Amino acid sequence: MLKEKEIYKGKNLFFISNRDKFFKLQADSLVNKAGVRKDSIIAIVFEVDKEIEVTKIDGIEYVDFNVSDLNLMMEAKSFTFMSLNNWNAPIAEALINKDKRILQKLYIFITDDEVERWKINYQKNKCLTEDFNSNISKSCISVLQNVKNFIAPVPYFKELILKVLDRKDVEFINCSIIFEILPFEQSQLLRESTGRDESYLKNNKKRVLIGTKSYKIIPFLKVLNDFNRYQKSSGEAVELLVFQNLLNRFLIDAFLLVRKLLRLKNTNVTYLSEMPPHLYSSLIGSCDYILLQDRGGASTARVFAKWGAGALLIKYGSPNYYFFKDVYKIDFISFDEKLKVSERIRHENLDTHSNSCKIIEEERRSIEIYRKLYDQEY
Template structure:
């Protein structure tokens, strides 16, 4: 049988992360490609032919396999759980009572945040269109109790939102970088070589994705650097969505005001769409990273693991908890975005950077070990 004893990953035709995840499982965990299989369900406008695929891993369309075949799999992993994949997950786990026991949900902070908001509002999970939670999500969460995620980050929240005393964790977070393994290693070598010959620029990345920080937050950051008399020392990089035209005009006017009225030398670069390698190069070229409240954890961990500089987290935000409190990483915590300019100028970060490298490497070793145990049998 095609799927017998395979480790199956159920993804959409629009998936962007399973390719990197499987690549990391193969290169970091030593999982054989022949032991893996991917089942793809369609999303409108995203043809299967455009999906990035791993060599020697079998890919099947959902309608081309039977539930009897899926039943023979060793594990079934759903990359996240949301309104797009939960109908397919429900079909699988309701086919046979043993399906849920071998099913795992690779969770991210996005769905956990939505579940938590729903639970806070209603006292339990209910279908809620505003948060994109559907009945199929709830059915699956009532049946599946295996989650792949960092336990210290998500356990208490999941116990509360699922009204469950015990949640089974594969204690492992993201082990893949923003590029496939071999490409990431090559880029790392290039940066290490460059660092030996050229002085690094002092660059501050404001958010890890487009629209990560609001206009007011961006303005607060720059204004804080100006007040700390620190703005001229740094170049600011912003990942900007070209559709945010009004905010771009407003921010440009503010920068113009600082330059021509306040006589400040402000260097701001806007970046729109980037290829994965260009994005990774941009990230690793920075010396400081200001994280948004939630999201961007895998990018920040790559930045920290490579020892590129310091990360700044808003106090009591999801990222602040995940990095500082759950993992023990030394980020610079701030109560207001205007404080960052002072934090940058007043602190010697070398010892913290080395500490963070060791923590990230240790956490990744733990993650790799736990994923090996799950997918090696």
């Protein structure tokens, strides 16, 4: 491992755990979309799981975190933490305590998950309070009391973060997600080759992905009933795709069997299991609709809309409703308890090409900001 005095000088340091899943995609996008040089990036890896080896990108330096390197790191161009939690907060705190001047070049890449945890904690305690189970440690609170720069889309996150932190001296690097499910080149190839085969087109079956991850059983049964009614009244065949565990699959199958015994026609349900990213991307490209869970799944939904594959179905007033409305400004089909999904599908005809253009436009805007943030010439 290189330990020369100037190894970190002028470099963009990214602090990641050895089981990190997002840095590889983020770094790939920074290099291939924003033109950031590989040799300007160093990943500082801290171990949280002895059984896992970090997945690396060729050409990018990976260095195991060592507290003795803190002095050497002070010469870096930037310090980026991919989210903030119990594992990496002590490192950010140590850097800040070593030299507060680095606050000008220290950035926290914000995710919806952590902000949701902060919000719940704040609502419960009227201020951020230590809660190890929610990944809010004393170090995390200390960092949030000092950090100046957050990388996050302003329309969705700014107001909430300022409220939770009870601060006004915070800067936002107004960027949205630029990475996809697959690395850049693989994603491009898949997008160019994705298409529905002739038999699928002839069947004229609507494919609906219910959630981008496991979907709760009761809400799913409500959606299933809704699409059963839609299929009966419209005459169009529908296939619902859903991630479910074995117990829930058994319950759903029992429900469908009862309906069959009553001679009621069922919507076809296909169960999904965890799959490699390239298969998941192909699945996304084959769907007509994605019914998003209330929160999470934005990166998958963004790729779906960017590819112009179909329409998003989002519950009115949910976090995802505001995220796609305010950040990407695309058209989607909203629904609530009174206005069912199937009724909205019947009467909506969205311009998926226009949505694709809006996603790409927002991505390009964010790419330019990332380029200026991490380019060594700036």
